[in-house]
Amino acid sequence: YIFTHRLVTGFALWLIKSNTFDxxxxxxxxxxxxxxxxxxxxxxxxxxxxxxxxxxxxxHGDANYLKDESLNKGTF
Structure with a gap:
């Protein structure tokens, strides 16, 4: 298992989803x-x-404390 920060996880998700390894x-x-x-x-x-x-x-990391997703907009 690999534990990652949000930016690294998002990048890895994009790689998996886009299948652009080559x-x-x-x-x-x-x-x-x-x-x-x-x-x-x-x-x-x-x-x-x-x-x-x-x-x-x-x-996915636990974010139970953050119920309002609008607080996340524009952050990374």
Whole structure:
């Protein structure tokens, strides 16, 4: 398992979702990467692991204290 910060988790999610492991990341990809980051609750860590032959987010960080998602907009 890998414990990651929100930015790293968002980047990894984008890589998994876009399946672009074999091409360089370009500046135009940054908007999609940051959108993936913004969709993750603003917490310190999540858990990424290899399960059933692929990388997955196994546990998102706990954000029970943050019920109002509008507080997260524009932060990363």
């Amino acid at each position: 091409k360089p990341i370009e500046a135009k990809d940054l908007l999609e990467i940051m959108e993936s980051v913004r969709n993750i609750p603003y917490v310190s860590e999540s858990e990424i692991g290899f399960r059933d032959g692929k990388w997955e987010i196994l546990r």
